[in-house]
Amino acid sequence: MDPSSSSRARRRVHSLSEQLIPSSMTSSARRRQHFQDVRARESQMPPPSSSSLTTSSEARISTTHAIIERNDALFWKNKEKFTVAVLGAAGGIGQTLSLLLKQSPRIKALRLYDIAPITPGVAVDLSHINTESEVTGYAGPDQLRDALVGCDLVIIPAGIPRKPGMTRDDLFKINAGIVRDLTVGVAKYCPNAILNIISNPVNSTVPIAVEVLKKYNAFDPRKVLGVTKLDVVRAETFVYGLRKDELQRLRKSISDVTVPVIGGHAGETIIPLLSQMTPKLSKPFEGSELQNLTTRIQNAGTEVVDAKAGAGSATLSMALAAENMATSCLKGLAGESNVIECAYVSSNVIPELPFFASKVKLGVNGVEKVLGLGAMTLFEEQMVKNAIPELRASIEKGVAFAQSS
Numbered sequence: 001m002d003p004s005s006s007s008r009a010r011r012r013v014h015s016l017s018e019q020l021i022p023s024s025m026t027s028s029a030r031r032r033q034h035f036q037d038v039r040a041r042e043s044q045m046p047p048p049s050s051s052s053l054t055t056s057s058e059a060r061i062s063t064t065h066a067i068i069e070r071n072d073a074l075f076w077k078n079k080e081k082f083t084v085a086v087l088g089a090a091g092g093i094g095q096t097l098s099l100l101l102k103q104s105p106r107i108k109a110l111r112l113y114d115i116a117p118i119t120p121g122v123a124v125d126l127s128h129i130n131t132e133s134e135v136t137g138y139a140g141p142d143q144l145r146d147a148l149v150g151c152d153l154v155i156i157p158a159g160i161p162r163k164p165g166m167t168r169d170d171l172f173k174i175n176a177g178i179v180r181d182l183t184v185g186v187a188k189y190c191p192n193a194i195l196n197i198i199s200n201p202v203n204s205t206v207p208i209a210v211e212v213l214k215k216y217n218a219f220d221p222r223k224v225l226g227v228t229k230l231d232v233v234r235a236e237t238f239v240y241g242l243r244k245d246e247l248q249r250l251r252k253s254i255s256d257v258t259v260p261v262i263g264g265h266a267g268e269t270i271i272p273l274l275s276q277m278t279p280k281l282s283k284p285f286e287g288s289e290l291q292n293l294t295t296r297i298q299n300a301g302t303e304v305v306d307a308k309a310g311a312g313s314a315t316l317s318m319a320l321a322a323e324n325m326a327t328s329c330l331k332g333l334a335g336e337s338n339v340i341e342c343a344y345v346s347s348n349v350i351p352e353l354p355f356f357a358s359k360v361k362l363g364v365n366g367v368e369k370v371l372g373l374g375a376m377t378l379f380e381e382q383m384v385k386n387a388i389p390e391l392r393a394s395i396e397k398g399v400a401f402a403q404s405s
């Protein structure tokens with residue numbers, strides 16, 4: 001397509017959108033609103049049945065799809081895109097996460113940083129993938145500055161993983177210092193970036209990062225998030241497995257299942273709120289089924305550690321969960337509405353704890369709102385009570401480490 005016909009096409013699509021969208025919105029908000037409206041209308045359409053589908057309605061549906069695809073392409077072409085760094089990018093999570101992020105239309109520059117000398121090679125490898133973002137690799141502390149300057153989002157999966165028999169807290173000795181040093185880099189070179197912390201123990205590494213940022217006057221409570229999304233992904237997977245028949249009867253797929261998981265990211269601090277799952281089912285989880293499912297979600301990390309038998313912990317599912325979380329943060333930064341995730345953040349939902357995982361609403365500055373816990377059952381309230389001492393101890397340990405070093 002020559003440039004003038006492409007700009008004609010853009011004007012045509014633009015004027016199509018203008019017919020449908022109030023003129024008080026900015027043009028990018030209007031474009032976004034238009035695509036959301038088209039998708040919402042599509043999702044409300046009844047599923048086509050062979051008896052009702054005429055040739056002309058088939059043609060209409062395929063034209064609608066063509067317009068949506070073209071509009072999406074134009075949307076991302078004209079949209080602000082973001083610079084994202086992965087620190088620990090040569091590891092099990094880091095490499096897979098970087099592969100997933102390379103496919104994101106929201107990212108213009110992907111910076112891979114690690115102390116491992118292979119890192120520039122990983123970046124060259126990914127850079128051959130035919131998507132638009134530019135990938136660059138950085139190895140060792142001398143290159144941390146170049147990896148971070150100008151970043152909008154920094155994701156940290158750097159650190160050692162568990163072996164069978166270890167708790168996440170056993171990783172503190174090594175990972176606390178790694179997260180501290182990398183956060184110093186963030187404070188110095190990209191203090192406005194959103195931080196997604198994956199390195200364990202998350203219940204302590206997030207407080208460490210916050211203390212470091214405070215020392216550098218770079219702390220914004222909206223911008224530091226501990227990644228607990230894998231607990232949500234697991235809860236949704238396990239629930240679907242147990243209620244597949246009913247969900248299929250309701251014509252719901254696994255991606256329609258939502259389960260909030262609150263608290264923290266270790267053992268009993270992982271608190272799935274199964275009473276708040278959607279869609280609502282005829283038979284709620286209770287008794288031994290509820291107890292077993294809760295325990296499985298809490299021990300799922302250990303399930304992987306044991307199955308990998310000394311070779312590490314969850315990497316592939318974690319990379320997917322981290323990519324979901326990163327995408328939600330970028331959607332928030334881009335001004336998309338109604339972006340909700342569970343994350344471990346600075347919070348006062350539990351008065352005695354400065355950090356707690358709960359649902360948060362993401363926006364242009366990171367966490368726009370920490371949402372409440374919703375109506376909990378007695379079983380869930382008891383789990384919250386039980387988690388408080390462990391969470392408090394993990395938070396205090398992280399704060400003390402950061403303040404004394």
Ligand SMILES: NC(=O)C1=CN([C@@H]2O[C@H](COP(=O)(O)OP(=O)(O)OC[C@H]3O[C@@H](n4cnc5c(N)ncnc54)[C@H](O)[C@@H]3O)[C@@H](O)[C@H]2O)C=CC1
Pocket residue numbers: 087088089090091092093094113114115116157158159160161162171175178181182197198199200201202227228229230231265312313314315318
């Ligand atoms: N939040 C969560 O739900 C989950 C957290 N994790 C945690 O993620 C972390 C990483 O796990 P894996 O990727 O499996 O480990 P891995 O050992 O495969 O990779 C870790 C990477 O970090 C790098 N690294 C070490 N020190 C560094 C430093 N100072 N600066 C930059 N990079 C550094 C290593 O060179 C390595 O490439 C572990 O702490 C693990 O416990 C793992 C799964 C889930």
Ligand SMILES: O=C([O-])CC(=O)C(=O)O
Pocket residue numbers: 161162168200230300301302304305313314
């Ligand atoms: O269990 C681990 O050590 C890694 C992790 O946090 C998880 O898989 O949830």
